[in-house]
Amino acid sequence: MDWNITAGRPVYLQLVEQLELAVITGVYPPGEKVPPVRELAAEAGVNPNTMQRALQELEARGLMESRRTAGRTVTADAARLKELRHQRAAAQAKAFMEEMEALGLTKDEVLHLLEEEE
Numbered sequence: 524m525d526w527n528i529t530a531g532r533p534v535y536l537q538l539v540e541q542l543e544l545a546v547i548t549g550v551y552p553p554g555e556k557v558p559p560v561r562e563l564a565a566e567a568g569v570n571p572n573t574m575q576r577a578l579q580e581l582e583a584r585g586l587m588e589s590r591r592t593a594g595r596t597v598t599a600d601a602a603r604l605k606e607l608r609h610q611r612a613a614a615q616a617k618a619f620m621e622e623m624e625a626l627g628l629t630k631d632e633v634l635h636l637l638e639e640e641e
Contacts, residue, residue, distance in 0.1 A: 524550060526567040534569055538577035546586050546597050547607045554599040557587060 524545055528537050545551050557563070557578070564574040578595060581587045585603055589595045598604070623633045 524566065528567060528569065535573050535576050535580075538567065538569065538574060539580050542577060542581055543584070543586060543607070544611075546581070547604050547611065551597045553597055553601055553604060555597050556593070557595045557597060559594065 524541075526541060528534055542551075551557055558566075560575050560578060561571050563578075564571040567574065578587060578589075582589055582595075585600070586598050586607075587595050588598060620630075620633070628636075
C-alpha cells in the first residue's frame, strides 16, 4: 500500500483515513487478514504504537475485528462497507459542488462540464 503521511496533521488520523480508504476500496478485502502492526508500521514509516492506535480506531468504527490467535481481519459486513463508500462519495460530491458554486457555476453548467469529460 502507498502511504502518504504529511506534516501538519496528526499521523494517527492520516493512518486512519488511509486505512479506511484501503478497506472500503478493497485493497484489504472483506473478511481478509490485515498485515501485522509492525509490518504496516514499517511500510508507512511510523511508530508501531501509532499504527496500533489507528487500527484500534478502525476496530471501534466496526471496520476491523481483532482475534488474539488469528490477528486482525477486515469486517465481512458488506453493507457497512457500502455505506461508508457512499458517505465518502457524498462528502466529496458536496465539497466539489461547493467549489463549483464558489466559481460561479450553476448545477447545469457543472453537469455540462462533466459530460464533456466522458
